[in-house]
Amino acid sequence: MSKIQDAVAELRHAPGVKGAAVVTDDGLVAASSVATGLDPDVISGLSSYLMMTTNRSLTEGNYGGCSKLLLNATHGKAVFVQLEDSYLVVLFDQFAEIDQADREVDDAVARIRRASRLA
Amino acid sequence: MHLIQRMKIWKELRRLEQRAKEQPSPSTFVDLGQVYINLDLHDKAERMADDGLALFPKSIELRQLLDCARRGLRHRRAQELRAKLTRSPSPKLFRELATIYLDLGDSNALHAVCQEWSLRFPEDSGSWLMLGQARLTSFYRDLAAREGQEAVQCLERAASMNPEEAQSRRLLGEVLYRIGAVHEAQKHITALRELDPADQEIEQLLSHVATLNDGGSDLSSLFDEVEAHGSLMHPTAQAAAPANTTERSFTDVRTGLARISELSGVSKAVFIRGSKAMVKGDIKDGRDPFLRIVRVTAKAAHRFARRLDIGNAAKTVIEGDFGQICICVYGEALAAAQCQEGAQIEQVLGELQEIVAGALHGVED
Numbered sequence: 001m002s003k004i005q006d007a008v009a010e011l012r013h014a015p016g017v018k019g020a021a022v023v024t025d026d027g028l029v030a031a032s033s034v035a036t037g038l039d040p041d042v043i044s045g046l047s048s049y050l051m052m053t054t055n056r057s058l059t060e061g062n063y064g065g066c067s068k069l070l071l072n073a074t075h076g077k078a079v080f081v082q083l084e085d086s087y088l089v090v091l092f093d094q095f096a097e098i099d100q101a102d103r104e105v106d107d108a109v110a111r112i113r114r115a116s117r118l119a
Numbered sequence: 120m121h122l123i124q125r126m127k128i129w130k131e132l133r134r135l136e137q138r139a140k141e142q143p144s145p146s147t148f149v150d151l152g153q154v155y156i157n158l159d160l161h162d163k164a165e166r167m168a169d170d171g172l173a174l175f176p177k178s179i180e181l182r183q184l185l186d187c188a189r190r191g192l193r194h195r196r197a198q199e200l201r202a203k204l205t206r207s208p209s210p211k212l213f214r215e216l217a218t219i220y221l222d223l224g225d226s227n228a229l230h231a232v233c234q235e236w237s238l239r240f241p242e243d244s245g246s247w248l249m250l251g252q253a254r255l256t257s258f259y260r261d262l263a264a265r266e267g268q269e270a271v272q273c274l275e276r277a278a279s280m281n282p283e284e285a286q287s288r289r290l291l292g293e294v295l296y297r298i299g300a301v302h303e304a305q306k307h308i309t310a311l312r313e314l315d316p317a318d319q320e321i322e323q324l325l326s327h328v329a330t331l332n333d334g335g336s337d338l339s340s341l342f343d344e345v346e347a348h349g350s351l352m353h354p355t356a357q358a359a360a361p362a363n364t365t366e367r368s369f370t371d372v373r374t375g376l377a378r379i380s381e382l383s384g385v386s387k388a389v390f391i392r393g394s395k396a397m398v399k400g401d402i403k404d405g406r407d408p409f410l411r412i413v414r415v416t417a418k419a420a421h422r423f424a425r426r427l428d429i430g431n432a433a434k435t436v437i438e439g440d441f442g443q444i445c446i447c448v449y450g451e452a453l454a455a456a457q458c459q460e461g462a463q464i465e466q467v468l469g470e471l472q473e474i475v476a477g478a479l480h481g482v483e484d
Contacts, residue, residue, distance in 0.1 A: 061408025
């Protein structure tokens with residue numbers, strides 16, 4: 001678990017990242033590192049709602065699952081990457097370029113997947 | 120911050136100012152504005168965003184910068200008002216502070232201010248009106264029955280405390296007819312007309328409401344129905360009125376959708392506003408799952424962003440084995456496209472944004 005936490009904590013230091021968390025499909029926080037003012041439980045609850053709703057509509061339409069979701073809002077951005085039975089949530093500030101943090105996100109995903117398999 | 124740090128920052132600022140003058144682009148203005156914001160110089164950041172928007176009026180980043188700068192200015196003004204209220208409280212100051220919190224969407228602070236306001240000035244109906252407005256905004260956003268009922272209670276209290284005040288009756292009238300309580304709404308709108316018989320807008324509103332079906336006066340069950348269906352029973356007068364501009368904007372939408380569906384890698388494209396949808400590409404009928412997926416995801420993304428207080432979800436991209444689904448939302452207008460390998464996602468999102476912005480502009484006209 002500490003390796004997953006380390007990966008999340010490291011990702012938190014990427015440019016523009018306000019917070020990152022690994023959330024299980026049923027909305028529990030497995031690891032998190034977020035800026036002051038952000039509540040990991042709120043993030044996990046909302047992320048779980050968004051991912052479940054999206055995945056359900058995709059599955060019902062025979063589209064398969066969602067592997068990644070990018071959300072660009074007025075005052076912030078978010079990326080969700082599907083892992084095994086969980087997903088990585090990364091929150092960015094409004095001025096961040098998500099593309100520039102792609103490498104860091106991919107690295108974190110690879111580390112979390114590796115750590116999950118070992119566990 | 121010590122002297123050397125300050126000198127470094129000012130040096131960086133001068134460099135960015137020079138760059139903004141020599142190479143004006145949205146990113147140079149945004150970089151400079153961000154430094155101003157970090158230095159708490161929100162007024163300068165606002166001016167920078169205004170200057171940038173004069174040159175690049177379509178830049179979303181500059182609009183975001185302007186929004187951020189204005190939020191900072193409002194926070195500062197709120198602090199000033201707090202200090203003034205401690206020294207000499209007055210309904211005027213409470214109203215200004217509550218309006219700022221309403222604009223900022225800070226409902227906890229707004230409730231605290233209104234509570235203090237009503238305790239200090241129990242005869243003033245302003246606090247109830249402000250609370251009602253906040254609850255109403257929240258109701259229109261999430262269509263949550265509880266918020267709607269509380270909004271009506273607050274507004275009714277404001278209207279009974281100050282029967283000469285038009286705003287509470289106007290808001291009450293609108294929310295009531297929109298959920299289906301048409302006869303109840305008519306009472307408030309008629310009272311509004313008595314306050315200002317010369318107002319043509321009220322006359323138009325009355326004639327619009329007269330054409331609607333009444334769903335009864337049990338507000339609790341009407342609000343529950345709205346929450347269950349996820350939509351209001353009746354549209355506003357503006358939305359219901361057939362307009363040439365709307366037709367024109369739909370022609371633009373059709374052209375835009377055709378352009379998107381011709382892009383490499385795009386298989387489906389759709390534009391949705393309210394119950395109307397326009398499709399292009401590989402979509403057989405209204406039961407195509409793609410339509411449901413974009414609607415459901417856009418709504419979930421909207422709720423996610425609003426609840427997390429990061430504004431409105433403007434663009435969403437879903438990736439999977441099926442390729443990518445790009446969704447762009449502005450207000451009630453939604454445009455989406457399904458892309459396969461080889462599609463230029465940024466280009467598709469740009470085109471979708473043009474469609475929704477154009478449609479929105481048509482409605483605003």
